[in-house]
Amino acid sequence: xxxxxxQILNGLDKGSAYALIALGLTLIFGxxxxxxxAHGALFMIGAFCxxxxxxxxxxxxxxxxxxxxxxxxNPLKVETPYVESWFGPxxxxxxxxxxxxxxxxxxxPVMVFLGLVMxxxxxxxxxxxxxxxxxxxTFGLAIVLQEIIKYYFGANPIQTPAPDALSGVAxxxxxxxxxxxxxxxxxxxxxFAVLIIFxxxxxxxxxxxxxxxxxxxxxxxxxxxxxxxxxxxxxxxFGVAAAVAGLAGVMYGPINPPNYHMGxxxxxxxxxxxxxxxxxxxxxxxxxxxxxxxxESFASTTWATTTIPGINQIIIYxxxxxxxxxxxxxxxxxxxxxxx
Numbered sequence: 001x002x003x004x005x006x007q008i009l010n011g012l013d014k015g016s017a018y019a020l021i022a023l024g025l026t027l028i029f030g031x032x033x034x035x036x037x038a039h040g041a042l043f044m045i046g047a048f049c050x051x052x053x054x055x056x057x058x059x060x061x062x063x064x065x066x067x068x069x070x071x072x073x074n075p076l077k078v079e080t081p082y083v084e085s086w087f088g089p090x091x092x093x094x095x096x097x098x099x100x101x102x103x104x105x106x107x108x109p110v111m112v113f114l115g116l117v118m119x120x121x122x123x124x125x126x127x128x129x130x131x132x133x134x135x136x137x138t139f140g141l142a143i144v145l146q147e148i149i150k151y152y153f154g155a156n157p158i159q160t161p162a163p164d165a166l167s168g169v170a171x172x173x174x175x176x177x178x179x180x181x182x183x184x185x186x187x188x189x190x191x192f193a194v195l196i197i198f199x200x201x202x203x204x205x206x207x208x209x210x211x212x213x214x215x216x217x218x219x220x221x222x223x224x225x226x227x228x229x230x231x232x233x234x235x236x237x238f239g240v241a242a243a244v245a246g247l248a249g250v251m252y253g254p255i256n257p258p259n260y261h262m263g264x265x266x267x268x269x270x271x272x273x274x275x276x277x278x279x280x281x282x283x284x285x286x287x288x289x290x291x292x293x294x295x296e297s298f299a300s301t302t303w304a305t306t307t308i309p310g311i312n313q314i315i316i317y318x319x320x321x322x323x324x325x326x327x328x329x330x331x332x333x334x335x336x337x338x339x340x
Contacts, residue, residue, distance in 0.1 A: 003301075005172075005180055006180060006182070007294070007297045007298050007301060008294060008297070009172065009182050009186070009187075010297040010300075011290070011293045011294030011295070011296065011297035011298070012190050012290060012293065012294065013186045013189060013190055013255070013293070014293040014296060014297060015289050015290035015291070015292065015293020015294060016189055016190050016192075016193035016194075016248075016289075016290075016293070017189075017193070017248055017252055017266065017293075018266075018269060018270055018273045018288075018289035018290075018292060018293050019193060019197060019273070019285065019286045019289030019290055019293075020193050020196060020197070020244055020245065020247070020248035020289075021039060021040070021043055021245055021248055021266055021267075021270040021273075021289075022270045022273040022274045022277065022285035022286070022288065022289045023197060023200060023241075023244055023282060023285050023286060023289075024039055024042070024241035024242065024244040024245040024248075025039050025241070025270060025271065025274050025285070026274055026277070026279075026280060026281065026282050026284075026285040027200070027237055027238075027240065027241040027244070027282070028237075028238055028241045029274070029279060029280055030217050030280040030281075030282065031213060031216065031217055031234045031237045031238070032119075032123065032127065032234050032237075032238065033127065034123055034126065034127065034134050034138075035131050035134045035135050035138070036123070036134070036138050037134075037135050037138040037139040037141075037142055037267065037271075038118065038138040038139070038141040038142040038145065039138075039241075039245055039267065039270070040142060040245075040263030040264055040265075040266050040267030040270065041141070041142040041145040041146060041263040041267075042111065042114070042115070042242045042245035042246055042249070042263070043245045043246070043248055043249040043252075043262070043263050043266055044145070044146065044149060044249060044258070044260070044261075044262050044263030045110075045111070045114065045145065045149070045246060045249065045263075046107050046111060046245060046246030046247060046248060046249025046250045047160070047249035047250060047252060047253045047258035047262060048149055048153060048249075048258055049103050049106050049107040049110055049111075049246065049249075049250055050099065050100050050103035050107070050160050050249075050250045050253045050258070051153065051158050051160055051253070051258055052103075052106070053099050053102060053103040053106050054096075054099040054100070054103070054160055057081065057083050057095060057096045057099050058081055058096060059081065059082050059083075060079040060080055060081045060082065061079070061080060061082065061085075062077050062078070062079055062080075063077070063078060063080050064076070064077055064078075065077075065078045081093075081096060083095050083096060084096075097163050097164055098163045099160075100160055100161075100162060100163070100250065100251070100253055100254060101163065101251075103250045104247060104250055104251075107243070107246045107247055107249075107250045108243055108246075108247070110246070111239075111242045111243040111245070111246030111247070112239040112240070112242060112243050113239070114242055114246075115238045115239035115240075115241065115242025115243065116235060116236075116238065116239045118141070118238070118242070119235045119238040119239070120235060122137065122141065123138070123238070124231075124235075142263065142264070142267070145263075146260050146261060146263065146264065147260075149260045150260040153258075153260065154260075155259070155260060156259065157256075157257035157258065157259040158257055158258050158259070159257050160253035160254055160257065160258060161254055162184075162185040162188075162254035166184045166185050166188055167183075167184065167185060167254075168183075168184055169181040169182060169183055169184060170182060170183075170184050170187060172187065185254050185255065186255060188251075189251050189252065189255060192247075192251050193248070196244060196247060196248075197286055200240070200244065200282075201282070203240075204282075209233065209236075212228060212230070212233060213233055213234070213237055216228075216230040216233065216234065217280075249262075249263075269292075269316060270289075272292070272316055272317065272320050273285060273288045273289045273292055273316075274288070275320060275324070275330055276288040276291075276292065276319065276320050276323050276324070276330055276331060277289070277330050277331050277332060277333075278329055278330030278331055278332040278333025279329075279330065279333055280333065281330065281331075281332040281333055283332055284330055284331050284332030284333065287331060287332065288330070288331060292316050292319060295315055295316070295319060296312065296315055296316055299311045299312040299315035300312040
């Protein structure tokens with residue numbers, strides 16, 4: 001029973017990343033009709049926002065510490081972070097320790113700005129072009145962004161540890177009367193993903209801006225005839241989708257150290273999630289993300305990989321084939337989407 005629950009938790013953890021990236025992809029496709037193959041790169045850039053803030057907060061200068069001496073009796077030279085000199089040793093070290101959660105404050109404006117620049121500078125010129133053209137240009141953009149990150153940060157993964165208070169394990173099994181230890185940060189990531197997902201749905205469902213966007217997704221021309229600048233609202237939604245992907249990357253850093261190709265690693269799987277959930281369906285993207293994450297977790301167990309070698313590598317694609325054979329539009333796909 002504890003092994004079963006552990007695989008469920010692992011699936012929810014990985015499914016959270018799939019769901020967040022797929023949610024952003026679906027937002028862009030549902031509003032702008034653009035198949036954005038650069039979305040994985042936005043996830044990667046979000047992770048490197050955390051790396052950048054961590055390095056900035058760790059900037060230090062050299063001072064002599066008279067309380068520490070070398071073997072000749074001379075004061076040792078130690079590196080003191082500027083943050084500790086500005087705010088004091090205790091507060092400064094706490095700020096450095098919590099650099100990953102604090103990176104959310106940096107990632108939101110950076111990702112929204114980057115999303116708006118991408119949409120206004122490039123994507124808008126491909127609205128009426130075939131989806132194949134959109135895929136090619138956004139995939140090329142993803143490669144460019146990937147190489148820029150590789151140039152400035154190197155090819156090796158960069159450790160971005162979670163805060164000490166959230167880096168241990170918790171006995172999540174105590175709720176049902178058993179002992180089941182699980183990393184605290186992975187639980188935090190799942191809760192964070194759920195919060196973002198509910199926030200996006202609440203924004204679209206209960207705000208005037210979101211209602212207009214949903215109306216524009218259903219009938220763009222009619223909304224435009226009412227005198228509403230729907231193109232500007234859709235451009236803002238591109239920025240929101242970029243922010244969702246970026247936040248997913250920021251918080252994923254302590255789970256998987258950021259590297260320049262992490263966006264590509266998630267991109268293909270996330271598109272499979274979108275297709276399985278149904279192109280243009282936000283609930284479908286979220287449902288498929290968690291479902292496929294759990295299935296992949298169970299397929300990675302020793303029993304599964306011993307019985308069917310390599311099943312953990314292909315389970316998502318097998319499920320996609322089965323779902324699309326039974327429901328060609330995906331689990332919750334809308335009629336007419338990408339059927340012309």
